[in-house]
Amino acid sequence: MDAARRADEEQAARWKGRAGHAWGDLKGVLDDMFRPFEELLVDAVAAEQARDVLEVGCGTGGLTMAVARRVGPAGRCVGVDISEAMISTAREYAGQEDVPASFLCADAQDHPFEPGTFDAVISRFGVMFFTDPVRAFANLRRAARDGAALRCVVWRDPAENPFMTTAQRAAAPLLPDLPVRRPDEPGQFAFADPDKVRRILSDSGWAGIDIQPVDVVCTLPEKELVRYFTRLGAVGMHLPDVDEQTRDRVVETVRPAFEPFVHGSEVRFTAACWTVGARASAAKIS
Numbered sequence: 001m002d003a004a005r006r007a008d009e010e011q012a013a014r015w016k017g018r019a020g021h022a023w024g025d026l027k028g029v030l031d032d033m034f035r036p037f038e039e040l041l042v043d044a045v046a047a048e049q050a051r052d053v054l055e056v057g058c059g060t061g062g063l064t065m066a067v068a069r070r071v072g073p074a075g076r077c078v079g080v081d082i083s084e085a086m087i088s089t090a091r092e093y094a095g096q097e098d099v100p101a102s103f104l105c106a107d108a109q110d111h112p113f114e115p116g117t118f119d120a121v122i123s124r125f126g127v128m129f130f131t132d133p134v135r136a137f138a139n140l141r142r143a144a145r146d147g148a149a150l151r152c153v154v155w156r157d158p159a160e161n162p163f164m165t166t167a168q169r170a171a172a173p174l175l176p177d178l179p180v181r182r183p184d185e186p187g188q189f190a191f192a193d194p195d196k197v198r199r200i201l202s203d204s205g206w207a208g209i210d211i212q213p214v215d216v217v218c219t220l221p222e223k224e225l226v227r228y229f230t231r232l233g234a235v236g237m238h239l240p241d242v243d244e245q246t247r248d249r250v251v252e253t254v255r256p257a258f259e260p261f262v263h264g265s266e267v268r269f270t271a272a273c274w275t276v277g278a279r280a281s282a283a284k285i286s
Helices: 003-016 018-025 027-032 037-046 062-071 084-096 135-142 164-172 194-203 222-231 232-242 244-257
Strands: 052-056 078-081 101-107 117-122 145-153 206-221 266-280
Touching: 018 027, 018 084, 018 232, 027 037, 027 062, 027 206, 027 222, 037 062, 037 145, 037 206, 037 266, 052 062, 052 135, 062 078, 062 084, 062 101, 062 117, 078 084, 084 101, 117 135, 135 145, 135 194, 164 206, 164 232, 164 244, 164 266, 194 206, 194 266, 206 222, 206 232, 222 232, 222 244, 222 266
Parallel strands: 052 078, 052 117, 078 101, 117 145
Antiparallel strands: 145 266, 206 266
């Protein structure tokens, strides 16, 4: 098996397993925490007057449903994600709330979307995990109409996002097998370098590339903090494999490390991100 195929399968296994179930269980907390980015992208879709919208890496569907509410019954909003667990959650909530959004469990990197279908492609923290990002964005370009808008939010450098790295840094002495972050690999901070993002988009058929920094204050209830860091991220993925004593030591060590972000009953941090905009070039791609 070649390295690319193996990486694809590892990503799929992660999101179809623990990560996908954790995001489903914490849907309400995460939807509220990232609400400012939801509002930013919904407003971007409205400004484009887009009607056929694809969300990439839609997770549990909160953003897709928010866009569907904004565009109304005349529009069509599709969320795609590799995680069956998260797609199932998204479908359940859309059905309960009677929101006309649809969800597709597939890998957006190579799914055979109908060509020229969408007039907007959006993503909130969903495009940094592609093992072959040029191939992925070329595939998304084929799914978009000429001139369609691409609007994504991705994380900037981990050094600018200390909240997002606190658990792993604090737990590392207790969990020596935690994976080491590598900037050249798919993952949360894979799009931290804007020049890299520009090259990817240019090589995959997108033009008019505009990348701007955005800093947004996000919050979550303090009572959810332990559940947050013990279910998500590298620490959350690793804890189920350790004994109870080690788990207790990790929680006792990691929770105080978050204290700078705790303000009474609320946890507050600044998310340092890029907003990435582009247009589907009229030039043909293979």
